[in-house]
Amino acid sequence: xxxxxxAEPPELTRRESGDIRRIVLTGGWLLRASRAxxxxxxxxxxxxxxARAVVIDMSAIANLDTAGALALNxxxxxxxxxxxxxxxxxxxxxxxxxxxxxxxxILPPPRAKPTNLFVDLLADLGLSVVGALREYYRGTxxxxxxxxxxxxxxxxxxxxxGTSLVYQIEMFGFRSIPIIVLINLAxxxxxxxxxxxxxxxxxxxxxxxxxxxxxxxRELGVLLTSIxxxxxxxxxxxxxIGSMKMREEIDALRVMGLSPIEVLVVPxxxxxxxxxxxxxxxADMAALFGGLLVSWGYGDISPTTFLVLLKDAIGVxxxxxxxxxxxxxxLIIGLISTQDGLATLGSAESLGxxxxxAVVKSIFMVIxxxxxxxxxxxxxxx
Amino acid sequence: MxxxxxxxxxxxxxxxxxxxxxxxxxxxxFGEHRVxxxxxxxxxxxxxxxxxxxxxxxKSVLMRAxxxxxxxxxxxxxxxxxxxxxxxxxxxxxxxxxxxxxxxNGALFSSLTVRQNIQMPMRENRNISQRFMDDLxxxxxxLVGLPPDSADKLPAELSGGMVKRAALARALALDPELxxxxxxxxxxxxxxxxxxxxxxxTLQKTLGLxxxxxxxxLDSLYxxxxxxxxxxxxxxxxxxxxxxxxxxxxxWLRAYFHGTRGSRLIGSLGRRxxxxxxx
Numbered sequence: 277x278x279x280x281x282x283a284e285p286p287e288l289t290r291r292e293s294g295d296i297r298r299i300v301l302t303g304g305w306l307l308r309a310s311r312a313x314x315x316x317x318x319x320x321x322x323x324x325x326x327a328r329a330v331v332i333d334m335s336a337i338a339n340l341d342t343a344g345a346l347a348l349n350x351x352x353x354x355x356x357x358x359x360x361x362x363x364x365x366x367x368x369x370x371x372x373x374x375x376x377x378x379x380x381x382i383l384p385p386p387r388a389k390p391t392n393l394f395v396d397l398l399a400d401l402g403l404s405v406v407g408a409l410r411e412y413y414r415g416t417x418x419x420x421x422x423x424x425x426x427x428x429x430x431x432x433x434x435x436x437x438g439t440s441l442v443y444q445i446e447m448f449g450f451r452s453i454p455i456i457v458l459i460n461l462a463x464x465x466x467x468x469x470x471x472x473x474x475x476x477x478x479x480x481x482x483x484x485x486x487x488x489x490x491x492x493x494r495e496l497g498v499l500l501t502s503i504x505x506x507x508x509x510x511x512x513x514x515x516x517i518g519s520m521k522m523r524e525e526i527d528a529l530r531v532m533g534l535s536p537i538e539v540l541v542v543p544x545x546x547x548x549x550x551x552x553x554x555x556x557x558x559a560d561m562a563a564l565f566g567g568l569l570v571s572w573g574y575g576d577i578s579p580t581t582f583l584v585l586l587k588d589a590i591g592v593x594x595x596x597x598x599x600x601x602x603x604x605x606x607l608i609i610g611l612i613s614t615q616d617g618l619a620t621l622g623s624a625e626s627l628g629x630x631x632x633x634a635v636v637k638s639i640f641m642v643i644x645x646x647x648x649x650x651x652x653x654x655x656x657x658x
Numbered sequence: 659m660x661x662x663x664x665x666x667x668x669x670x671x672x673x674x675x676x677x678x679x680x681x682x683x684x685x686x687x688f689g690e691h692r693v694x695x696x697x698x699x700x701x702x703x704x705x706x707x708x709x710x711x712x713x714x715x716x717k718s719v720l721m722r723a724x725x726x727x728x729x730x731x732x733x734x735x736x737x738x739x740x741x742x743x744x745x746x747x748x749x750x751x752x753x754x755x756x757x758x759x760x761x762x763n764g765a766l767f768s769s770l771t772v773r774q775n776i777q778m779p780m781r782e783n784r785n786i787s788q789r790f791m792d793d794l795x796x797x798x799x800x801l802v803g804l805p806p807d808s809a810d811k812l813p814a815e816l817s818g819g820m821v822k823r824a825a826l827a828r829a830l831a832l833d834p835e836l837x838x839x840x841x842x843x844x845x846x847x848x849x850x851x852x853x854x855x856x857x858x859x860t861l862q863k864t865l866g867l868x869x870x871x872x873x874x875x876l877d878s879l880y881x882x883x884x885x886x887x888x889x890x891x892x893x894x895x896x897x898x899x900x901x902x903x904x905x906x907x908x909x910w911l912r913a914y915f916h917g918t919r920g921s922r923l924i925g926s927l928g929r930r931x932x933x934x935x936x937x
Contacts, residue, residue, distance in 0.1 A: 342865070374865075377801065377860065380800045622768070
């Protein structure tokens with residue numbers, strides 16, 4: 277049956293017999309013929325036009341599929357619309373059946389009416405503003421639900437999912453240590469190098485240590501860690517909860533009388549709130565160590581001198597400013613990721629969108645929050 | 659129904675049945691677990707082969723192995739007389755356009771509308787105008803019994819049964835010669851399932867379609883399958899007409915076809931047929 281692949285192209289010949297014009301079809305009227313199929317179907321129409329009656333003779337057709345039958349039906353309908361009495365003749369039983377199956381009136385799909393571009397733009401803008409406000413409203417509501425769930429768990433400690441919490445701390449905290457150490461070491465080293473390089477012009481090389489200490493402990497350590505966790509763990513949370521939502525696992529929890537907030541959200545958010553301060557501490561140490569190495573190798577500041585200078589430059593408050601921020605960063609990352617995961621709809625596309633949105637929103641909110649904290653600490657001179 | 663199918667098939671087959679799928683000595687293994695253990699199976703042109711087997715016996719595994727989605731340990735799979743392992747990529751691609759697959763859960767592309775899903779294989783493999791593709795998509799929708807307004811819906815907006823139908827429409831997009839159906843009637847209501855069976859019967863007659871159907875639906879097995887093959891222990895333990903299956907003494911086959919549900923169905927069918935026992 278190799279012939280079936282290499283089917284001959286569709287062909288037609290025209291014969292006049294009295295008033296009736298016969299169009300004899302040969303070859304394979306198959307979708308495989310692609311454009312040729314459409315062209316030949318159009319040719320039937322052009323050949324048949326002007327005659328009083330047209331008979332489409334199908335006896336010599338080699339193969340026919342639904343696409344071919346549809347094309348023939350379309351051609352016939354067009355002839356009939358043009359006032360020609362067109363009919364099929366001598367079709368084999370199976371071809372007759374195909375012709376019958378495909379003789380449906382296909383209504384053109386309703387096209388969207390063209391609209392004013394300017395109005396569309398305004399409407400889009402309005403929609404996105406309303407969407408952002410709604411999101412803020414929902415986010416606040418979600419925070420409330422989270423707090424209520426915590427309260428519920430405090431009243432009934434039996435509901436607390438210790439195993440899940442420990443597992444999540446391992447996933448978000450312990451397994452992030454290598455990458456957190458690596459990027460903070462690099463950033464500490466870069467800040468030290470730039471500090472020494474720029475300050476050397478004023479002969480103030482040793483002030484690079486102050487720069488490293490304050491910048492890393494107050495801002496960079498916690499900020500880089502939060503951004504890294506938003507990208508690494510936040511996206512994982514959204515994807516996990518989102519695919520659970522897609523497969524109706526969230527609904528399954530609900531109908532068992534379990535609250536998805538208590539089962540899924542609380543352990544993850546709490547785990548982040550425990551893990552992020554710990555990671556921030558590790559990040560601070562790694563960055564300071566990176567600064568120490570570069571100061572030693574590039575700025576000729578011995579480790580002993582570095583530590584003495586560092587002790588003068590920073591106080592406990594410098595260290596705490598960074599650390600205090602960490603749980604809040606974790607809270608915001610956790611809430612955004614879990615909420616976006618729960619908002620996933622049925623499709624894979626929606627899941628992708630939610631994950632992207634969660635990461636972008638988390639990072640944006642982390643930076644906004646950091647700015648708010650900076651203003652707050654400046655106001656209280658801490 | 660099978661008589662009709664036979665008549666329609668006669669001119670094409672030259673009295674010797676052409677083998678469309680031939681599986682010989684297939685071995686598929688996951689780790690230590692041997693799912694297919696030297697399986698042999700033939701599917702002839704123009705027939706509807708119902709493939710049955712207990713849950714977890716590997717019916718879908720066999721289908722995936724034939725489609726080339728799974729690596730096999732040993733054995734030869736010939737499709738349309740060609741060994742798929744020996745084919746160069748170009749010919750393999752041409753071969754793959756000769757079949758349509760309906761996956762168990764539809765596997766519609768969730769980011770595309772139903773219309774775009776159906777047009778996807780046409781767009782990629784055929785050079786036809788958008789207008790004709792639109793008409794073809796509407797035709798396929800009509801063939802599988804979906805309303806025209808479902809064309810612009812996303813898969814997520816469809817019910818389970820509608821997803822199945824849309825997926826069948828996509829499987830039929832290129833008018834394949836060979837159709838793989840993985841549990842096509844599961845998730846359909848009895849009316850929908852019966853229509854689905856009828857639809858497959860019609861398509862099989864008109865297009866000379868060969869259908870490989872994994873199913874548990876005894877109604878489908880009775881109404882449209884020309885032959886039934888049963889899988890157990892990694893081998894085909896029986897293949898033949900429904901009557902052969904019913905007459906078989908194989909314990910699993912007896913349990914399957916003469917269990918509570920099977921017997922009830924046979925009883926009602928017997929009454930309906932009025933004792934007209936096909937040879």
